[in-house]
Amino acid sequence: MRAITITDDHRLELADLPEPVAGEGEILIDVVAAGVNRADVAQAAGHYPPPPGASDLPGLEVSGRRRDTGEPVVALLAGGGYAEVVAVPEAQVVPAPPALSLADAGGIIEVAATVVSNLVIEGGLRAEPAGGDGGAAPEPQTVLVHGGTGGIGTFAIQFASSLGARVLTTVGSDEAVAEVRRLGAAEAWNRRTTDVAAAVRDAGGADIILDIVGGPALRDNVAMLREFGRLVIIGTLGGATGELDVAALMGKRARVIGTTVRSRAPHDKQRILERTAELVWPLLENGEISLPVHARVPLADAARAHEMLRAGGHLGKVILDVAG
Template sequence: MTTMQAIEYRGAGGPEVLVETERPMPVPGPGEVLVKVAAFGLNRADVQQRRGVYPPPPGASDIPGLEVSGTIEALGEGVVSAAIGQRVCALLAGGGYAQYVTVPAGLVIEIPQDVDLVDAAGFMEVAGTVVSNLFLEAGLTAGSTVLLHGGAGGIGSMAIQLAAAAGAQVLVTASSEEKIAHCLALGAYAGINYREEDFAARTLELTDGAGVDVILDVVGAKYLAQNVRILATGGTLVVIGLQGGAKAELDLRALMTKRARVMGTTLRARPLDQKEEIVAAVRKHALPMLAQGTLDLSIDRRFPFTEARLAHEYFDSGNHTGKIIVKF
């Protein structure tokens, strides 16, 4: 077999730009493994790339897809940490919307025996994003209070569980009572319907005016002033998305008075050594819960590969909670 089925974006736009195509089957280089893909997770980064506002980093495949699950088909030179036939999930810079993908061996994790192979496709990107930002960057610890914007999405669903398991008190914002119920079931302390309430005023009410220690924000500019307002003294705002714009005015006096931090991060374009550090942290913070059956992967819907456009349409509708998976 020298070719494989894949999906590419023909231009920028809506789900209609997804096109099934045939590509050469990749060959693992030194330090890499070849994964036969069982399924891939659909992430907002995929949608932003589809819209033309988040291109792949230099050297990455133009095929979209940042996380997959599957079995190892071949080993590149020097790989001793993996074995052919091993069930794995993998963190990618691109290439996941295909039957096969190569990935550095340090960015794969063996899937626990009792975890469904297809559902495991929704683990790595969200776990890596949450662990790197909440624990490695923001230093979330037991007793902290964290506010998660978009709590019912894939990242939010994972963040609720990992933060609560670490002993933090978790507040979330979401767009409906149904989504708030989803968050509460995963371990959130309280939910705020941002369409009906002033989330900043409600957060201060819930924290007796003290504010929150950490905010994980996917909105960006639109929420900046309110986020800074509700940070506790010494708090950290981590911006990981720009759904509400990229440019805003920052009140530095408020930031200085609180001795607070505002930081922005991405995962996709990080160098390999940093990604390997993040994957190691995922093994520490998230993998044990997955293996024990105490981590809900929150899979909303699974689509066949031939209906990848429908998966994107469903994502664009905003009606999903948790993760959307596309399977072969």
Template sequence: MRAVVTTGAGGPEVLSVGDVEEPSPGAGEVLLEVVATAVNRADTLQRQGFYPPPPGAPDTIGLECSGRVAALGEGVEGWSVGDEVCALLAGGGYAARVTVPVGQVMPVPAGVPLVEAACLPEVAATVWSNVFMTAHLQKGERFLVHGGAGGIGTMAVQLAAARGAEVFTTAGSPEKLELCRSLGAAHAIDYREDDFVEVLAAAGGADVILDNMGATYLGRNVSALATGGRLVIIGMQGGSKGELDINALLRKRASVTATSLRARPLAEKAAICCGVVENVWPLVASGAVRPIVEATLPLEEVGRAHELMEAGGHAGKLVLTL
């Protein structure tokens, strides 16, 4: 089958489309015919050799997809061949077909085109699991997400606003700031001109912060927390080692949690996907939350898609179609 292959770790030039062996579904798995997949920052790290797939996952890059059910493994119920679905993957999305544990297969939200549905599973699962299942963001609380115009950011802004939080976010251009406001951010902060710590301090502090920067923002994030605040770190774009002021945490009775999604046990990922279908998909179907797609490219332009991801100028998601 057609799939993206790599010629070793490196830049986007190591990516090309070739032929690989087609998978077959095992017990409890679904085989999907992939219509589209989406590019995530983790994909670029895997390409560079820094983020290998967990044991048992395909070597092919790709953490989410949309498509149609092609075959069912032993014991799988609730799906039929031909059903249109989207799925959260541990790998393998950049391919014509992929096998998925049944618990990570989700229906396409009503009204969403199949191609656009490819960009929903990873961000929806990331935001739902971290902001709501882990940090327990409540209606009326203050929520800060960094990079509100990115893939995760656009989902976090919309979902938090739709569930009644007061949303703060950072972005680095007038266009991205305006996008964040249009998605429900009450406070869009230009990180080139303003200090988010000062903005949050004036408002009373953030109850929940979702951060993908890691080390470089650690101290400032703690400073921006309210009493009882919860900081959830999901990335290391700003480095992996920082200094944590435990005294500041104690004074605020605050917490810092670091999580990842890809290597979680299947039961945990299935529970997250159930939560997404129950709580997020109705908001998507109603139009309160929508996929934000910057560009759609054919699979053969995967190198170009990775260049766009690493350049950082895009808003929302980059989709690859098969």
């Protein structure tokens, strides 16, 4: 099979490798498309090694067809997605969303599972009911999404908005402000020209913050939380260490939550995937949310796909066309 390997000097290289063999509890998937994620870029640079026992090939999500049944599926992987065939625990596989082609579905499950696990399961985001029986509708929860134009950001904005939340977000340019507003953001700021912490406080603060920056943003994030707020940290793009104002955290009775999905056990990933399909697939079907795709790139050009993520400024997902 064709696959992308990572060389000792951190380059992506197309190679011809033996197909994987399915182990106990695993199935084989003939891959149609693979999503490209920042975790893949970090792994290629030597900063994010796969968990013990996982494939050392990059790639955390794929779409394709089960070899045993032919069913169209999506799968969440610990590694190995940049290849024509993957072996994956069956617990980490769900039917592909009917609303998406398999070519697009290769970029859905990692962002969807990340957003659902961190906003809903960890952060406590709930669907906001409309006012009924003549009563006033409750005040919606406010969600701040850092990095609103990336794969996770574009999805999180739409998903949180679809549940009735008021969404705030940060972007990297003035042009991107209009783009994320079209996705459902109530407020958006260019982080390069705006004092984001002051702007969010003026906007009333946030009940939930989804953060990909990490340590350097820690103090400001806590300052932007409302009482009983939750800061969910899912990335360390800015660095792994920061300063925590413990008194402010205690005074707000707030929580700081750090999570990852990649290293979870299969049964834990299964729980997340089932909840994701339950919440997200209907929203894709009725058009409330979509998957913005910035570019589709042939498998052999995976290095170019990584460069797109490193350069930034993209809107939505970059997807590798594996099946040609």
